Amino acid sequence: MKLVEILLDFIKDTNDRKCKLLEFHHPEHMLTLLDLDLPDTGLPLQTLINDCATTLKYQVKTGHPRFFNQLSCGLDIVSMAGEWLTATANTNMFTYEIAPVFILMESVVLNKMRQIIGWKHGDSILAPGGSISNLYAFLAARHHMFPGYKEKGQAMLGSSQLVMFTSDQCHYSVKSCAAVCGLGTDHCVEVPSDEHGRMIVSELERLILERKARGHIPFFVNCTSGTTVLGAFDPINEIADVCQKYKLWLHIDAAWGGGLLFSRKYRHPRLTGIDRADSVTWNPHKLMGTLLQCSTIHFKQDGLLISCNQMSAEYLFMQDKLYDVQYDTGDKVIQCGRHNDIFKLWLQWRAKGTVGFEEHMDHLMELAEYLVERIENQKDMFHLLLKPEMVNVSFWYIPKRLRTMPHSTAKEAELGRITPILKGRMMEAGTMMVGYQPQDRTPNFFRSIFSSAAVTKTDVDFMLNEMDRLGHDL
Amino acid sequence: MKLVEILLDFIKDTNDRKCKLLEFHHPEHMLTLLDLDLPDTGLPLQTLINDCATTLKYQVKTGHPRFFNQLSCGLDIVSMAGEWLTATANTNMFTYEIAPVFILMESVVLNKMRQIIGWKHGDSILAPGGSISNLYAFLAARHHMFPGYKEKGQAMLGSSQLVMFTSDQCHYSVKSCAAVCGLGTDHCVEVPSDEHGRMIVSELERLILERKARGHIPFFVNCTSGTTVLGAFDPINEIADVCQKYKLWLHIDAAWGGGLLFSRKYRHPRLTGIDRADSVTWNPHKLMGTLLQCSTIHFKQDGLLISCNQMSAEYLFMQDKLYDVQYDTGDKVIQCGRHNDIFKLWLQWRAKGTVGFEEHMDHLMELAEYLVERIENQKDMFHLLLKPEMVNVSFWYIPKRLRTMPHSTAKEAELGRITPILKGRMMEAGTMMVGYQPQDRTPNFFRSIFSSAAVTKTDVDFMLNEMDRLGHDL
Numbered sequence: 001m002k003l004v005e006i007l008l009d010f011i012k013d014t015n016d017r018k019c020k021l022l023e024f025h026h027p028e029h030m031l032t033l034l035d036l037d038l039p040d041t042g043l044p045l046q047t048l049i050n051d052c053a054t055t056l057k058y059q060v061k062t063g064h065p066r067f068f069n070q071l072s073c074g075l076d077i078v079s080m081a082g083e084w085l086t087a088t089a090n091t092n093m094f095t096y097e098i099a100p101v102f103i104l105m106e107s108v109v110l111n112k113m114r115q116i117i118g119w120k121h122g123d124s125i126l127a128p129g130g131s132i133s134n135l136y137a138f139l140a141a142r143h144h145m146f147p148g149y150k151e152k153g154q155a156m157l158g159s160s161q162l163v164m165f166t167s168d169q170c171h172y173s174v175k176s177c178a179a180v181c182g183l184g185t186d187h188c189v190e191v192p193s194d195e196h197g198r199m200i201v202s203e204l205e206r207l208i209l210e211r212k213a214r215g216h217i218p219f220f221v222n223c224t225s226g227t228t229v230l231g232a233f234d235p236i237n238e239i240a241d242v243c244q245k246y247k248l249w250l251h252i253d254a255a256w257g258g259g260l261l262f263s264r265k266y267r268h269p270r271l272t273g274i275d276r277a278d279s280v281t282w283n284p285h286k287l288m289g290t291l292l293q294c295s296t297i298h299f300k301q302d303g304l305l306i307s308c309n310q311m312s313a314e315y316l317f318m319q320d321k322l323y324d325v326q327y328d329t330g331d332k333v334i335q336c337g338r339h340n341d342i343f344k345l346w347l348q349w350r351a352k353g354t355v356g357f358e359e360h361m362d363h364l365m366e367l368a369e370y371l372v373e374r375i376e377n378q379k380d381m382f383h384l385l386l387k388p389e390m391v392n393v394s395f396w397y398i399p400k401r402l403r404t405m406p407h408s409t410a411k412e413a414e415l416g417r418i419t420p421i422l423k424g425r426m427m428e429a430g431t432m433m434v435g436y437q438p439q440d441r442t443p444n445f446f447r448s449i450f451s452s453a454a455v456t457k458t459d460v461d462f463m464l465n466e467m468d469r470l471g472h473d474l
Numbered sequence: 475m476k477l478v479e480i481l482l483d484f485i486k487d488t489n490d491r492k493c494k495l496l497e498f499h500h501p502e503h504m505l506t507l508l509d510l511d512l513p514d515t516g517l518p519l520q521t522l523i524n525d526c527a528t529t530l531k532y533q534v535k536t537g538h539p540r541f542f543n544q545l546s547c548g549l550d551i552v553s554m555a556g557e558w559l560t561a562t563a564n565t566n567m568f569t570y571e572i573a574p575v576f577i578l579m580e581s582v583v584l585n586k587m588r589q590i591i592g593w594k595h596g597d598s599i600l601a602p603g604g605s606i607s608n609l610y611a612f613l614a615a616r617h618h619m620f621p622g623y624k625e626k627g628q629a630m631l632g633s634s635q636l637v638m639f640t641s642d643q644c645h646y647s648v649k650s651c652a653a654v655c656g657l658g659t660d661h662c663v664e665v666p667s668d669e670h671g672r673m674i675v676s677e678l679e680r681l682i683l684e685r686k687a688r689g690h691i692p693f694f695v696n697c698t699s700g701t702t703v704l705g706a707f708d709p710i711n712e713i714a715d716v717c718q719k720y721k722l723w724l725h726i727d728a729a730w731g732g733g734l735l736f737s738r739k740y741r742h743p744r745l746t747g748i749d750r751a752d753s754v755t756w757n758p759h760k761l762m763g764t765l766l767q768c769s770t771i772h773f774k775q776d777g778l779l780i781s782c783n784q785m786s787a788e789y790l791f792m793q794d795k796l797y798d799v800q801y802d803t804g805d806k807v808i809q810c811g812r813h814n815d816i817f818k819l820w821l822q823w824r825a826k827g828t829v830g831f832e833e834h835m836d837h838l839m840e841l842a843e844y845l846v847e848r849i850e851n852q853k854d855m856f857h858l859l860l861k862p863e864m865v866n867v868s869f870w871y872i873p874k875r876l877r878t879m880p881h882s883t884a885k886e887a888e889l890g891r892i893t894p895i896l897k898g899r900m901m902e903a904g905t906m907m908v909g910y911q912p913q914d915r916t917p918n919f920f921r922s923i924f925s926s927a928a929v930t931k932t933d934v935d936f937m938l939n940e941m942d943r944l945g946h947d948l
Contacts, residue, residue, distance in 0.1 A: 003555050004478055007562045027801050030574055036582040036820070041827040048552065048825055052559055055817065059563050060572045072566055072811060078522065080561050081477050085526055087557035088481045089533050090549055090765050097901075098534045098544060100504055108510040128602035128767075129809040139654060153635075153658025154628040161629055172785035176808050179785075180613060182656025184627025285811070291564050293602075293813045311646035311653075320918070322898035327501050334650055335603040337546060337759070339767045339813070343529065346510070351522055353515040424796035427571070444794070 002049050010056045014063040014075055015454060017462075020430035021064035023057065030058065065454040066432035068463060071228070071256055071286045074452025078351040079291045082344030093126075093338040094330030096323055103327050105346045112349075113282065114298050116261050118275030123305050124298040125332055126341045130255030130283045131173030133297035134222070136334070137279040138164070138177040140299060141220045141249035143308035144278075150308065154182060163211045165189045166222035167199035167234055168440075171253060174222045187216070196386060197232030199223065205242050220249045225271055226257020229439055229447055231390030233257060236273035252277040255295065257390060259287025262354065263361040270389060284345050287364070287391075287451055288357060294341045305332040360453055364391045367450040371460050381468060383407065383415070385442070391450040397422060397467045399474040416443020422471040432466055476523050484530045488537040488549055489928060491936075494904035495538035497531065504532065539928040540906035540936060545702070545730055548926025550763045552825040556818030557765045567600075567812040568804030570797055577801050579820045586823075587756065588772050590735050592749030597779050598772040599806055600815045604729030604757045605647030607771035608696070610808070611753040612638070612651040614773060615694045615723035617782035618752075624782065628656060637661045637685045640696035641673035641708055642914075645727060648696045661690070670860060671706030673697065679716050686720075694723045699745055700731020703913055703921055705864030707731060710747035726751040729769065731864060733761025736828065737835040744863060758819050761838070761865075761925055762831060768815045779806040834927055838865045841924040845934050855942060857881065857889070859916070865924040871896060871941045873948040890917020896945040906940055 013019040025033060034054060061067065063075025091099045093106070110124035127133040142149055148156050162183050166174045168190040178188035189211065191204045208218045221243050223234040236252065243250040252274055258281070260266045261274070274280060280298045284290035299305060310331040319325055330336065352360070368391040375382040375395050380403045385394040396415040405411050419436045423446075426432055438444045448463065487493040499507060508528060535541065537549025565573045567580070584598035601607040616623055622630050636657050640648045642664040652662035663685065665678045682692045695717050697708040710726065717724040726748055732755070734740045735748070748754060754772045758764035773779060784805040793799055804810065826834070842865040849856040849869050854877045859868040870889040879885050893910045897920075900906055912918045922937065 001478075003558065004475075007559060010562055024796075025574070026797050027570060027574070027578065028798075030578060034575065034578065036579055038583065038586050038820075038823045039827050040829050042830050043824050043827070048555075048821060051821060051824060052555070055559065055575050056563065058575045060565065060574065062563070062565050062572060070566065070572060072564075075562070075564055080564065081522075081526070083561035084477065084558050085481060085529065087554050087561065087765055088484055088549070089530065089536070090546075090554065091534065091536050092544065092546055092766055096501060098536060098907075100499070100501070100534070101508065101529050101532045104501065104504060104508065105510055109512065112512050128606070128813065129811045131809045131811075132602070132606075135654075135808070149656075149658065150653045151659050153652070153661055154656050155633070155635055155658065155661075159629070159633065161627075171810065173808070173810055175785050176783070178627070179624045179783075180609075180655060180808060182623075182628050184623065184629065185625050185785075187627055187629075291561055292566055293811060295811075309650070309653075311649050311659075320894045322498075322894070322901055323500050324502075334609070334647070334654060335605045336645065336647055337603045337605075337767060337769075339602065346512075347522060347525060349512045350517050350525060353513050353517070355514050356516050420794045420796070427796055433572075 003052055006049070006053050006056065011075065011077070014061045017065060021067050021433060022060040022427065022430045024427045024430060025058070033058065063452065063454065065452065065456070065459045066462060067452065068448045068450070069433035069435045071449055071451060072292055073449065074289045074454060076289045076291065076348055076453065079289065079344040079348040082347035083291045086340045086343045089340070091340055093340050094328065094336065096327040097321065099340065102340050102342055103329060106329065106342045109342060109346050109349065110296060110298070113296060117280055117298060119300055121302055122298060122300050123302045124296055125305060125329065127295050127297055128339065129293055130171065130253070130281050130295050131176060133255065133281040133295045134173050134253055135177050135180065136297045137251040137281065138181060138220060140279060140304045140308045141251065142181070144304055145219050145249060157217070161187055161216040163187045163189060163216045163218045164220040164222065165191055165204055165207060165218065167191050167193045167224060169193045169197045169227040169230065169232060170222055170224045171228050171255065174253065193232070196389070197227050197230035199234040199239065201235060201238040201242060204239065208242070208246055218246060218248055220251065223250060223252050225252055225254035225274070226390050228256065229392065229437060230386065230394060231388050231392030233270040233389050236271065236276065240273055240276040250277045251279045253281045255281045255283040256286050258282030260361055262357040264358065265362055266365050287361065289360065289451065289453055290345045290348055294345050309334055364450045367391070367455055367457065367460060368393055370457055371448060374460060374464055382464065385445055393448045394445055396445050397471055400472050413443055416445065418471070418474045419444035419446060421474060422467065425470040429470060432463060434463065477526055480523070480527050480530065485549065488535045491539060495541055495907065496534040496901065496904045498901045498904060499532070507532065537926065537928065539926065539930070539933045541926065542922045542924070542937060543907040543909045545760045545923055545925060546766055547923065548763045548928060550765065550822055550927065553763065553765045553818040553822040556821035560814045560817045563814070565814060567814050568802065568810065570801040571795065573814065576814050576816055577803060580803065580816045583816060583820050583823065584770060584772070587770060591754055591772060593774055595776055596772060596774050597776045598770055599779055599803065601769050601771055602813065603767055604645065604727070604755050604769050605650060607729065607755040607769045608647050608727055609651050609654065610771045611725040611755065612655060612694060614753060614778045614782045615725065616655070618778055619693050619723060631691070635661055635690040637663060637690045637692045638694040638696065639663045639665055639678055639681060639692065641665045641667045641698060643667045643671045643701040643704065643706060644696055644698045645702050645729065648727065667706070670863070671701050671704035673708040673713065675709060675712040675716060678713065682716070682720055692720060692722055694725065697724060697726045699726055699728035699748070700864050702730060703866065703911060704860065704868060705730070705862050705866030707744040707863050710745065710750065714747055714750040724751045725753045727755045729755045729757040730760050732756030734835055736831040737839070738832065739836055740839050761835065763834065763925065763927055764819045764822055768819050783808055838924045841865070841929055841931065841934060842867055844931055845922060848934060848938055856938070859919055867922045868919055870919050871945055874946050887917050890919065892945070892948045893918035893920060895948060896941065899944040903944060906937060908937065
């Protein structure tokens with residue numbers, strides 16, 4: 001009960017704009033502030049309670065309204081309550097036998113998500129993060145297109161090389177599939193993207209033909225709906241046409257952008273054609289604000305997950321059980337034990353309603369539009385890299401001494417140099433966090449993310465003012 | 475706060491032997507008892523609270539002292555409190571930047587676990603379950619032994635077939651590695667096991683030579699420490715000798731048996747030689763009673779995880795950050811986002827101490843010994859399949875009409891037929907749960923598991939008496 005008080009205090013502080021969102025210390029120093037020792041004999045309860053308080057004291061408040069750093073942020077209280085219950089129930093998701101209610105919830109929620117994608121049938125599963133969801137898609141595609149690969153492996157294709165395609169802006173987990181699954185990253189072909197970060201479809205077709213000419217077997221195209229850095233949407237319908245023409249599996253990685261499916265205003269044209277995909281990754285723990293982790297992977301065709309992944313573990317998935325074993329999900333996954341990631345999402349959905357998610361999406365998009373507008377109105381102090389399609393806003397902060405300098409490659413280089421310094425000052429001040437990164441030939445720039453329901457326009461104003469307060473002399 | 479009361483009530487009931495551990499309903503009927511609908515508009519708070527209560531009402535109490543069904547059971551209250559805090563902090567484990575305290579905790583705990591294994595150096599990571607941990611081991615092995623495979627894939631080896639070896643008693647996730655990674659399950663060679671379920675090492679060597687004669691490339695041997703069904707331990711030292719002789723990677727899947735490393739009494743001879751392994755899977759969420767999920771994978775050699783798995787996502791793992799980026803773990807894993815699985819383990823370790831874990835292991839083993847003794851003392855009513863090495867006890871219950879029948883294949887078949895019926899009666903009675911499964915030519919038998927700290931000898935007595943009460947007339 002004492003712990004619950006500590007947790008409630010943390011939640012109060014998280015939502016309090018007057019509280020800092022972090023108290024930064026370097027690792028070596030942090031180690032001196034904490035007692036992380038694992039003792040031989042147990043410690044008294046009071047020490048454990050202090051441990052909890054100390055841990056939270058130095059933890060970054062990712063739910064704070066001024067945490068713009070990551071795709072997953074915010075602290076949805078209902079979803080959190082759901083996770084407390086999940087912990088208390090402490091069950092594994094492989095069979096109806098031990099997780100009856102949660103297994104049925106998975107079925108209801110995933111079915112609803114497939115409907116929103118635009119499918120009448122299909123199958124889905126929750127995975128530990130979008131990277132594993134993408135891996136599921138890759139495995140199902142290979143299994144479907146090359147029956148027998150599961151048993152015989154690459155040997156069944158002799159020296160024919162399988163090849164996959166994705167844009168150069170995709171999440172790195174797509175490339176990781178090629179490494180994990182034995183294709184090799186050289187055979188994950190990066191298709192160039194345009195200045196908005198969208199895949200150039202004519203380049204996709206050119207590269208497919210190039211690989212075919214080398215005797216390779218193209219089979220899988222990843223189309224990103226909401227890229228990690230720029231929030232770009234690859235053109236689904238055009239890519240789907242190419243996939244249809246060359247008989248390739250179309251996977252859509254909408255881990256980040258999937259949430260916009262709820263919004264009648266923003267869904268089109270970004271996600272138009274998503275129902276043409278063979279598989280879709282969609283992470284509620286990102287735009288929908290569900291607690292970490294909550295990632296889903298959906299397939300248009302039913303039956304693939306089980307035929308691809310089952311290893312017939314007869315000790316777990318017996319057919320002679322008391323109940324209808326088609327509800328057992330354990331044989332569909334490459335994990336055996338599986339964390340219960342459904343309850344927090346189900347409860348959150350009950351609390352918000354489908355319309356509540358739509359309002360949340362529209363709110364986030366409006367914040368992004370507002371930030372863009374604010375940046376465009378202060379062109380001497382900020383430089384917008386591109387008009388975003390999503391809630392990622394990419395820009396440079398310009399300190400005083402550079403404001404009169406015309407924009408040039410040299411200026412970009414200098415802005416790129418000061419960006420990490422300003423980020424460092426933010427962390428030391430503890431007042432807000434905004435992520436930064438370089439990209440291709442563009443030096444470090446800030447990428448602000450709106451994903452938390454707690455953010456308002458005044459927080460957007462604060463972000464820009466605070467950058468100037470901390471960085472004007474750089 | 476109302477939710478906390480509901481959760482505390484559930485915990486009280488879980489620990490109350492007078493409370494049933496489940497209220498069984500078939501899926502179709504359960505659907506009529508629950509309101510799982512996802513509405514368009516949000517529901518009031520009171521409905522959500524009722525939702526929580528209803529969910530727990532029909533959930534199996536996996537922490538109940540009479541839940542003997544699964545390798546993961548029990549409800550360690552400190553670990554649960556840790557998970558509540560984890561949910562409230564809701565952070566992602568990829569960088570020190572956003573998870574400073576938790577990242578340092580990972581480093582301390584994993585280092586301690588490597589010490590217990592018997593290594594001075596090395597590297598480790600937490601993974602979402604033992605199956606993914608085993609996958610990490612496979613990937614690191616392939617990467618280490620065939621540099622360039624990550625980039626070039628199987629093509630670099632031409633038509634040479636990679637082959638892995640594991641016993642026919644191993645966890646199915648080992649075979650799954652072969653499917654996922656492109657070897658094909660035909661090239662995951664199942665080595666026969668002896669009557670105790672332990673790998674026959676002469677057979678391993680014979681099969682290695684057989685594959686070599688076919689021009690294949692053996693490279694990976696999985697040695698199971700604590701098999702899923704029988705709790706058998708493959709002979710590590712003998713297998714390590716073979717691996718040394720043929721220069722193969724030795725992975726030890728101690729997901730289940732790893733906890734016994736704490737016990738001076740039971741560690742040897744079961745885990746003797748574990749320090750000779752190249753990699754070790756060890757799941758605290760099993761024998762140690764940490765909340766789900768908590769799985770670890772350890773490597774003797776440092777640097778492998780990162781060189782194997784990094785995809786150089788420059789937008790996340792910049793080198794020009796404010797702090798020493800060697801603490802960032804995100805680039806070591808095939809996930810990107812990663813759930814915080816460390817805090818609940820760290821806090822639990824602080825509460826129990828290393829000696830507390832040892833006492834827990836000894837207690838569980840003593841319960842298994844007690845159950846074996848009780849079964850052996852009632853040979854007409856129970857039939858022990860084998861003297862166990864761990865807390866898995868495998869046996870048949872014999873109903874009245876079969877007690878005078880001499881043991882035979884026909885009797886085994888009949889016992890195998892009634893086992894699921896008795897399990898069904900248990901579930902309908904809701905008083906306890908014990909898992910069952912068939913194996914090879916052995917028909918269905920019960921496999922009782924002791925993994926929860928809540929179990930006492932009286933619960934063992936109860937198990938046997940209750941089987942007789944429910945099944946004597948079968």
